Amino acid sequence: MENGSGTGLITLLTRVSKALHKRTPESVLGMKWRQSQALGVLLKHNGVTQQELGDAMLMDNNTVVLLLNELEAAGFSVRRRDPGDRRRHIVEITPAGRRAIERSEKAQEGIEDQLLGDLSPDERATLAALLNRVMDGLLKAPVEH
Numbered sequence: 001m002e003n004g005s006g007t008g009l010i011t012l013l014t015r016v017s018k019a020l021h022k023r024t025p026e027s028v029l030g031m032k033w034r035q036s037q038a039l040g041v042l043l044k045h046n047g048v049t050q051q052e053l054g055d056a057m058l059m060d061n062n063t064v065v066l067l068l069n070e071l072e073a074a075g076f077s078v079r080r081r082d083p084g085d086r087r088r089h090i091v092e093i094t095p096a097g098r099r100a101i102e103r104s105e106k107a108q109e110g111i112e113d114q115l116l117g118d119l120s121p122d123e124r125a126t127l128a129a130l131l132n133r134v135m136d137g138l139l140k141a142p143v144e145h
Contacts, residue, residue, distance in 0.1 A: 016115070023111050029104045031074070036108070038067055039076055039101035042093040049082065050089045055139075076100055 007015075021033060029036050034057070041056045042048065048056070054064040068091060071077040076097030082088040093101070116124055 020111070020115060023114060024108070028107050028111070030100060030107070031076075031104060032070070034067055035071055035074070035076070036101065036104045038071060039093060039097050039104070042077060042091060043098065043101050046093050047090050050079070050091060053091055071097070074100075 024033055024036075026032050031039075037057060038053060041053055045052070045056070050061070050064050050068065053059075053068075054061055057064070059067070068077065068079060072079065074096075076094055078092050078094060079089040080092065082090050116127070119127065
């Protein structure tokens with residue numbers, strides 16, 4: 001099987017993403033992957049609007065609502081009306097959500113070590129910096145449909 005050398009970057013990133021998803025089942029994370037990602041955003045930026053959460057996760061509004069329904073049903077988050085604008089909801093992580101994301105992040109550390117085990121700490125830092133620059137650029141660019 002091809003190891004990726006000579007493969008285009010988009011194909012390689014897609015393969016890495018698929019390998020990551022195969023190694024992060026719900027049984028390992030304690031929740032679905034996207035729930036873990038949402039709780040990670042809420043842990044860092046508690047009290048965001050649904051729109052801000054969707055923007056941070058690159059999700060459309062309907063998908064965000066479905067995701068928040070799952071998180072609320074699990075007791076991991078709550079939505080409250082924004083007192084400054086009753087049309088908006090503010091999303092907050094609950095204490096149960098904090099405990100759940102802490103467990104999930106520990107599991108993710110082990111998965112990260114599996115995926116990036118051949119990289120030195122400096123190479124991991126460089127990869128993280130480069131991927132952050134790519135994401136920053138993507139978030140600034142308009143999405144074309």
